[in-house]
Amino acid sequence: MNLATSPLASPAATTHSRLTQTWAMSKRSIFAIARQPALVVPSLIFPLFFAALGASAFNKATALPGFPRVDSFLDFALAGNIVQGVLFGSVTGGTALATDIELGFFDRLLASPTSRVSILLGRLAGAAAFGGFQALFFTLALMPFGVSIAAGPVGLLVVVLSGATIATAFGGFTAAMALKTGSSEAVQGSFPLLFIALFFSSAFFPRETMRGNYRTIADVNPVSHLVEGMRGLVVEGLTAANVAKALLVPAAIGAVSITLALRTLSSRLASR
Amino acid sequence: MSTMLSHAEQAPGGGVLRTSVGIAGRSVRTIVRLPSAFFPSVLMPIFQAIAFSGTYFAITLIPGFPTDRSMNWFLPLACLMGSGFAGVGLGLTTIRDLESGFFDRLRMAPTPRLSLLLGPLLSCWFRVIILVTVVLGVGLAFGGRLTDGVLGLFTVYVAALGIATMGAGWALGLAYRFGDMRAAALMQLTLFNALFLTNAQTPLNVMTGWLHSIARVNPITNVLRLARQGFLGEVTWHDSWGGLVAILVLGGLTLLFAQTGLRRLNQR
Numbered sequence: 001m002n003l004a005t006s007p008l009a010s011p012a013a014t015t016h017s018r019l020t021q022t023w024a025m026s027k028r029s030i031f032a033i034a035r036q037p038a039l040v041v042p043s044l045i046f047p048l049f050f051a052a053l054g055a056s057a058f059n060k061a062t063a064l065p066g067f068p069r070v071d072s073f074l075d076f077a078l079a080g081n082i083v084q085g086v087l088f089g090s091v092t093g094g095t096a097l098a099t100d101i102e103l104g105f106f107d108r109l110l111a112s113p114t115s116r117v118s119i120l121l122g123r124l125a126g127a128a129a130f131g132g133f134q135a136l137f138f139t140l141a142l143m144p145f146g147v148s149i150a151a152g153p154v155g156l157l158v159v160v161l162s163g164a165t166i167a168t169a170f171g172g173f174t175a176a177m178a179l180k181t182g183s184s185e186a187v188q189g190s191f192p193l194l195f196i197a198l199f200f201s202s203a204f205f206p207r208e209t210m211r212g213n214y215r216t217i218a219d220v221n222p223v224s225h226l227v228e229g230m231r232g233l234v235v236e237g238l239t240a241a242n243v244a245k246a247l248l249v250p251a252a253i254g255a256v257s258i259t260l261a262l263r264t265l266s267s268r269l270a271s272r
Numbered sequence: 273m274s275t276m277l278s279h280a281e282q283a284p285g286g287g288v289l290r291t292s293v294g295i296a297g298r299s300v301r302t303i304v305r306l307p308s309a310f311f312p313s314v315l316m317p318i319f320q321a322i323a324f325s326g327t328y329f330a331i332t333l334i335p336g337f338p339t340d341r342s343m344n345w346f347l348p349l350a351c352l353m354g355s356g357f358a359g360v361g362l363g364l365t366t367i368r369d370l371e372s373g374f375f376d377r378l379r380m381a382p383t384p385r386l387s388l389l390l391g392p393l394l395s396c397w398f399r400v401i402i403l404v405t406v407v408l409g410v411g412l413a414f415g416g417r418l419t420d421g422v423l424g425l426f427t428v429y430v431a432a433l434g435i436a437t438m439g440a441g442w443a444l445g446l447a448y449r450f451g452d453m454r455a456a457a458l459m460q461l462t463l464f465n466a467l468f469l470t471n472a473q474t475p476l477n478v479m480t481g482w483l484h485s486i487a488r489v490n491p492i493t494n495v496l497r498l499a500r501q502g503f504l505g506e507v508t509w510h511d512s513w514g515g516l517v518a519i520l521v522l523g524g525l526t527l528l529f530a531q532t533g534l535r536r537l538n539q540r
Contacts, residue, residue, distance in 0.1 A: 052482075052483075053468060053473065053483060054473075055481070056479050056480055056481040056482055056483030056484065057473040057474045057478075057479045057483055058328075058331065058473070058474065059479075059480050059481070060334050060474075060478055060479075060480065061330065061331055061334060064330050064331075064333055064334065065333075066330065067330075192312075192315075192316070192319070195319075196319065196323075199319075199323035199326075199327060200323065200326070204327050204328075205327050205328055205329075205330065209329065209330035210326060210327070210329055210330075211329055214326030214327075214329070
């Protein structure tokens with residue numbers, strides 16, 4: 001069985017029913033997040049902890065050459081903290097999919113007349129909703145401590161959309177890993193890779209302050225560019241370049257990761 | 273059974289040492305038999321040293337920063353983080369042994385109770401020595417430079433073994449009390465906070481606000497100062513004694529916490 005021959009890919013299946021199924025799967029994954037706060041609280045708490053640490057430890061660094069003009073380190077750190085939280089959260093989404101496979105729920109879904117694609121898209125939609133929520137949560141949580149969005153309410157909306165897009169993009173990779181391995185342990189094992197992608201970027205310090213090979217890696221790391229787009233909205237204002245970087249870079253990563261996840265799903269179905 | 277236990281409890285000191293070494297040997301052999309379980313504990317501090325020193329390279333330009341090499345600042349921190357988590361790893365292993373029933377078999381054996389604590393601690397120290405040696409080697413290859421030769425290296429090892437002892441005592445105490453994986457998050461979070469609420473990222477004179485107030489009184493700050501001396505200047509008694517006292521006091525207290533936890537477990 002593959003995607004093309006799945007029951008709901010038959011002529012009888014309508015676009016409307018596919019959307020309904022995707023929406024039902026999305027609701028399930030969103031409720032799963034809301035009902036198991038212990039799984040997601042770390043991805044909300046840790047970035048805030050790092051933001052608080054950074055604000056105290058690195059505040060004097062904002063005067064260094066290469067640092068953007070900011071009122072406080074928190075203004076600079078917000079974008080990095082959002083991306084950090086969203087990446088942590090994307091592992092949780094992939095782990096949930098792998099757990100569905102381990103527990104046999106995935107097989108029950110396959111046995112039902114459910115669109116195969118909606119199983120994956122539903123999971124990613126849940127990740128997107130949580131990513132957007134994280135972006136909003138971090139921004140609101142840090143506002144009492146002086147963080148402001150230079151791009152205003154529209155900028156905040158773009159930041160939230162960017163959070164959702166980043167979650168979808170990296171959720172696609174963890175979903176692909178879940179579908180490939182069927183092991184929640186293996187998906188959790190991917191966490192260091194995301195950690196490396198995050199640290200070898202400008203998420204925590206500007207690229208302009210880095211040197212040598214480290215700078216070269218940060219220059220080509222797409223995470224640097226999506227963080228800088230979001231950061232630009234926070235510290236500079238609403239510009240087309242900032243919006244494009246904040247939305248299009250994660251969208252491009254998402255196109256790759258979702259294609260990979262769909263192909264992995266297809267391979268998994270074909271091997272059954 | 274009770275006869276066996278009483279024999280075990282009355283075992284002479286040599287018996288304690290022998291069984292401790294035996295228990296430690298089991299753990300050490302897993303490094304060879306299951307290297308995939310050991311490598312991540314070495315790779316993480318290596319990654320941390322490289323990532324932190326690369327990301328935060330520019331902080332060395334802040335006036336008052338004690339070195340112009342970011343690796344010199346972050347390498348001892350990475351050694352201590354890795355060592356602390358090696359201690360916590362002992363707690364996780366013990367939880368698995370408790371859950372699988374292996375620990376009950378150890379308790380039923382005519383084994384001195386002290387060796388159930390000392391054995392894992394010895395294996396932890398052995399792992400820490402390997403870990404610190406590898407991490408230091410990589411760190412020195414990536415730009416770290418000792419400023420006080422062998423003595424500077426010695427203080428890193430002392431501080432690393434001290435943090436590992438604290439981590440192990442704390443984690444074992446929690447493992448014996450909880451008996452399951454509920455303790456894991458608590459073990460890791462407390463160690464993480466204890467290490468980061470210090471001068472881990474920047475020196476006291478560079479940091480501002482709430483972190484400065486906490487780091488100034490956090491005894492782990494002294495342990496980090498002890499570890500960093502040989503990378504920032506000369507090793508002095510002034511920068512050493514605070515760390516040594518912190519290791520002795522906190523190491524002693526956490527091991528006592530573990531020992532009382534083990535006693536409670538035996539009374540269940």
